[in-house]
Amino acid sequence: xxxxxIDRKLCTRCNTCANICLMKIIxxxxxxxxxxxxxxxxxxxMRCGHCEAFCPEQALTLDFLKEAKLSYKNKDSKIEAERMAxxxxxxxxxxxxxxxxxxxxxxxxxxxxxxYAPTGGNSQTVQWR
Ligand code: SF4
Ligand code: SF4
Numbered sequence: 001x002x003x004x005x006i007d008r009k010l011c012t013r014c015n016t017c018a019n020i021c022l023m024k025i026i027x028x029x030x031x032x033x034x035x036x037x038x039x040x041x042x043x044x045x046m047r048c049g050h051c052e053a054f055c056p057e058q059a060l061t062l063d064f065l066k067e068a069k070l071s072y073k074n075k076d077s078k079i080e081a082e083r084m085a086x087x088x089x090x091x092x093x094x095x096x097x098x099x100x101x102x103x104x105x106x107x108x109x110x111x112x113x114x115x116y117a118p119t120g121g122n123s124q125t126v127q128w129r
Contacts, residue, residue, distance in 0.1 A: 001042040003063045004051065006034045010059035017051035017060055026051060035060075048122040 004017070004026070013029035025041035037045060052062050111128055119126060 001039070002037065002045040002047060003042070004034075004036055005061045005063055006036075007057075007059045008034065010057045011035075012057055012059075014056065016054050016056060020050050020054045022046070022048065022050065046121050046123070050122075 015028045018026040018028040029035045
């Protein structure tokens with residue numbers, strides 16, 4: 001069952017997470033209490049990740065895929081407009097490939113990244129075996 005892991009020192013009790021939740025299952029911060037999902041509502045969580053993505057303080061982590069998310073949470077992921085534009089302008093469909101083998105670690109890293117591609121309800125249930 002999903003739970004909100006909230007850093008008490010970072011959380012300003014702004015309740016953005018509760019307001020953004022489409023399922024309206026997050027109980028708002030009140031009287032010094034942190035926002036939380038009551039146990040009786042946890043099954044209604046669609047694991048969309050909106051509460052986590054919209055927290056302005058990056059105080060909230062959902063407990064699924066926790067290790068992966070914590071590893072990139074505070075890293076600078078800003079991409080300047082010029083660099084982004086270059087990536088988009090240089091994109092081509094590749095139909096001819098080199099015969100040089102690609103490192104297995106690189107393939108695994110890319111498959112792991114592909115796991116975060118958009119899915120219905122952001123459920124990210126795709127797996128490779
Ligand atoms: S959005 Fe973040 S800072 Fe605001 S109440 Fe929720 S966890 Fe706390
Ligand atoms: S993951 Fe989505 S449905 Fe679950 S508590 Fe967060 S915003 Fe609500």
